[in-house]
């Protein structure tokens with residue numbers, strides 16, 4: 001128990017790389033957790049003064065207000081192209097994108113795949129909440145078969161809408177990426193593992209090793225119409241059946 | 253050197269150190285020239301996966317403080333429009349070359365001027381403006397590419413050089429300007445360079461509060477007014493005693509220079525006004541000339557786009573006929589002279 005408390009303290013102390021601005025996420029949303037983990041990582045690696053966050057269009061659009069580092073807002077889906085432009089002209093910066101599933105795996109599919117395929121030395125944090133949060137809960141490319149959303153009110157029908165995209169596995173087919181992993185946040189153990197994965201992905205970039213992707217299975221209590229606790233058990237019992245956790249690429 | 257290569261070299265000499273593009277005829281030589289030459293001066297080059305990716309790479313590189321360019325031709329420029337709106341909304345400088353071709357749709361690869369509306373009246377969404385420069389010769393193209401980078405930085409706006417397939421593909425003897433040393437250009441304190449010893453810099457076009465967006469848009473509009481006051485450029489040929497004037501830009505202006513000589517030799521007092529800044533458009537000089545002449549004939553390789561601006565300037569002070577060729581057909585001097593004669597008799 002005391003060990004767990006230590007862990008809790010580590011993750012939830014306010015990282016220096018966070019500003020005092022309030023998060024605009026709904027209560028219980030994992031977006032806030034990942035935002036903190038990234039800030040903590042930036043602290044640990046001592047890269048606050050050269051980090052640049054590329055924000056998506058989605059619930060985390062104003063992330064640049066929360067990090068005490070330079071930030072840029074990208075057009076919906078184009079974060080990896082924007083990150084590419086920054087990194088290529090100033091390789092000393094530590095450039096990361098933070099993108100939802102609509103942003104990264106629907107409208108931005110081409111930019112996301114090609115940045116990975118070029119092996120851009122950037123870090124991509126991919127928030128797979130299986131839904132379009134910001135626009136009010138429509139179907140995402142990652143929505144699991146049978147899941148109800150406002151644009152598939154009877155549940156995702158694979159006959160009409162196809163199957164959820166396993167983006168980490170897609171990226172893992174490419175030769176260039178150095179680290180590709182899928183993580184989740186539904187319990188303390190998972191949170192610690194996801195924190196390690198995020199740190200590792202940033203380290204890859206700091207060491208100049210190339211492209212890394214951390215896909216994180218997260219919740220959307222608001223649009224899933226579940227309590228945060230229900231959402232966690234849904235992730236643990238249902239979602240990971242479609243999206244297995246683990247490392248897909250780890251080139252040392 | 254083709255016009256395309258000359259524009260690419262001019263960009264490098266202007267201090268451009270990031271170029272992102274996607275192949276499309278008739279502008280491929282710009283991409284290819286950049287692939288070969290920009291890395292040699294330490295610049296970034298990527299053949300992007302699409303024009304959308306290319307313009308968004310520009311958005312990132314420009315935000316990082318580097319002189320940045322992309323180029324394409326009409327269909328590819330359509331794809332860049334969202335990105336151009338974002339550049340404008342985030343106050344980022346960027347140079348975009350459009351080596352325009354026939355349209356709409358896939359159209360063809362012949363020279364055309366059907367992208368005037370798109371370039372000067374918006375194209376992308378929202379209340380924004382883009383400086384648009386229209387070169388008529390390769391020498392002008394070089395000069396205007398250099399100018400484009402200066403204006404983009406000075407006003408923090410995207411600037412388009414609106415060229416066409418004729419200028420892009422032809423060859424002319426040229427003089428290249430002395431290269432600019434990018435390290436000596438004015439600093440960009442707003443750029444993303446890492447928040448070291450300063451507050452974080454943020455580049456965004458997102459302002460959820462209508463009051464904030466209203467304020468920011470209004471400030472940007474006042475910058476646009478400064479551009480309208482300070483940056484209008486045009487060239488007059490033989491206008492002082494003219495009774496009829498042609499208004500033409502780009503490749504058509506070049507052809508019209510020949511028409512002026514031909515008409516004068518036949519006793520027709522023909523003059524020419526070539527708008528060089530298509531936005532901001534030279535309304536005032538045209539308005540001034542309109543009370544001196546009977547007729548202002550607009551000639552374009554389009555169904556009539558710039559002519560709307562000419563008519564705004566002239567109102568009913570003179571006749572404002574239009575002559576255009578469509579689909580990539582280039583009017584000959586004879587064609588244009590015929591239209592002039594039709595309008596003087």
Ligand SMILES: Cc1ncc(C[n+]2csc(CCOP(=O)(O)OP(=O)(O)O)c2C)c(N)n1
Pocket residue numbers: 056057058059060076099100101102103104127129131132133134135140
């Ligand atoms: C070009 C364009 N198309 C559509 C939108 C509307 N839009 C805003 S956010 C979003 C999807 C957000 O979902 P996701 O990327 O999964 O992020 P989340 O909010 O779930 O974190 C959409 C479609 C937009 N802003 N721009």
Ligand code: SF4
Pocket residue numbers: 024025026029030031059129133134219220221222223
């Ligand atoms: S809408 Fe969903 S994803 Fe967005 S902040 Fe709320 S709970 Fe999180």
Ligand SMILES: [Mg+2]
Pocket residue numbers: 100101102127128129130131132133140
């Ligand atoms: Mg989502």
